[in-house]
Amino acid sequence: MSTASNGRAREHRISKLMQDHGWLQVMRSAASKGCADLFMLHPFYGAALVQVGTAKSKTIGPADRDRLVSIAEQLGCLALLATSGPGIPTRFFSVTRETASKWKEFDL
Numbered sequence: 001m002s003t004a005s006n007g008r009a010r011e012h013r014i015s016k017l018m019q020d021h022g023w024l025q026v027m028r029s030a031a032s033k034g035c036a037d038l039f040m041l042h043p044f045y046g047a048a049l050v051q052v053g054t055a056k057s058k059t060i061g062p063a064d065r066d067r068l069v070s071i072a073e074q075l076g077c078l079a080l081l082a083t084s085g086p087g088i089p090t091r092f093f094s095v096t097r098e099t100a101s102k103w104k105e106f107d108l
Helices: 003-020 062-075
Strands: 024-028 038-042 046-054 078-085 088-094
Touching: 003 024, 003 038, 003 046, 003 078, 003 088, 046 062, 062 078
Parallel strands: 046 078
Antiparallel strands: 024 038, 038 046, 078 088
């Protein structure tokens, strides 16, 4: 399976998991063309921009992190990172402008 196929499959798994927790997928940005991979809505949490990646290698550099957080702020929504991998449980983090070590885990 190619890197693109793996990424697409991971995005679909994250979207399905979120939908199972009451989220509605509004949009998926194919091939990482936007600031986030998914735009999701929830009746309690509101909207979220979700960046999806692997648990071992997903990083959001300072410029991309600032872009994601800035757009989320303008939209009045959450900025989330969803990580997963083979045999590794999916985790969600609230993305801020701080380094990843300071991000809080987000429960769906």
